[in-house]
Amino acid sequence: MSNELCIEVSNVTKSYGNINALNGLTFSIACGGKFALLGPNGAGKSTTLKLLMGFLKPDRGSVRIKGLPPCSVEVRKITGYLPENAQPYRTMTVRDNLQYIAALRGVDMNQVYEIVDLLDLRKYWNYKASQLSQGNLQKLSIALAIMHKPSILLMDEPLNYLDIPTQESVISILSKISSTMLVSTHIMSVAGRLTDNVIMINKGQVVWMGTFEDIKRMGTEDEPIESIVAKLMRG
Numbered sequence: 001m002s003n004e005l006c007i008e009v010s011n012v013t014k015s016y017g018n019i020n021a022l023n024g025l026t027f028s029i030a031c032g033g034k035f036a037l038l039g040p041n042g043a044g045k046s047t048t049l050k051l052l053m054g055f056l057k058p059d060r061g062s063v064r065i066k067g068l069p070p071c072s073v074e075v076r077k078i079t080g081y082l083p084e085n086a087q088p089y090r091t092m093t094v095r096d097n098l099q100y101i102a103a104l105r106g107v108d109m110n111q112v113y114e115i116v117d118l119l120d121l122r123k124y125w126n127y128k129a130s131q132l133s134q135g136n137l138q139k140l141s142i143a144l145a146i147m148h149k150p151s152i153l154l155m156d157e158p159l160n161y162l163d164i165p166t167q168e169s170v171i172s173i174l175s176k177i178s179s180t181m182l183v184s185t186h187i188m189s190v191a192g193r194l195t196d197n198v199i200m201i202n203k204g205q206v207v208w209m210g211t212f213e214d215i216k217r218m219g220t221e222d223e224p225i226e227s228i229v230a231k232l233m234r235g
């Protein structure tokens with residue numbers, strides 16, 4: 001991890017009508033950092049990722065990626081985003097989705113074929129996205145999010161819908177990416193294998209930050225990590 005900050009969230013509040021999703025959220029991630037974003041349902045994880053992508057604007061506070069606003073062209077070029085329940089272009093084939101985004105991002109198709117083979121997507125090349133199973137749709141969405149080897153990768157539940165062999169392939173692919181990573185997930189084994197650090201939020205605020213090693217040290221001998229995390233989330 002370097003000293004340069006890649007992600008800075010400062011005192012952010014965000015409401016949807018009268019629902020306060022984020023309440024003074026503050027954290028930062030140094031470039032190269034691998035962080036899990038944990039929190040109970042409705043804690044504000046997806047909202048945080050959407051703000052970091054510039055799809056939502058904070059009501060108050062600021063969000064910066066490498067010191068720049070998230071919606072700037074420079075930031076768009078270096079970020080990759082896998083939303084929860086991602087929706088590629090449903091009437092386009094797997095091939096057309098990949099070729100289209102590769103063209104927009106200036107990615108060589110050979111780089112795309114590599115990812116397609118790692119994800120075992122080649123046999124669905126001519127399927128429309130709307131014809132894919134949820135798992136294969138997730139694989140296509142992962143390929144679309146990482147094809148340009150983003151230096152900052154934001155993912156919301158990346159292993160949703162994937163069978164176990166594919167989960168292993170995806171973990172192996174993502175582990176080799178040297179991006180700064182922020183991964184929202186409820187699955188501790190996923191968080192622990194993809195990241196070293198944890199930002200825990202509840203009710204739109206950070207309630208705990210530390211490493212997975214810190215979490216393990218807090219538990220009794222043989223206590224499952226899920227049990228320790230549940231206690232931390234409850235406060």
Ligand SMILES: Nc1ncnc2c1ncn2[C@@H]1O[C@H](COP(=O)(O)OP(=O)(O)OP(=O)(O)O)[C@@H](O)[C@H]1O
Nearest residue numbers: 016019020021039040041042043044045046047048
């Ligand atoms: N588009 C929206 N309109 C209204 N309220 C919303 C909207 N999106 C999120 N919320 C509310 O904002 C709060 C935070 O939601 P968010 O989806 O960010 O939480 P989360 O931590 O990702 O939850 P989960 O783990 O259940 O996916 C919740 O109370 C949610 O109901």
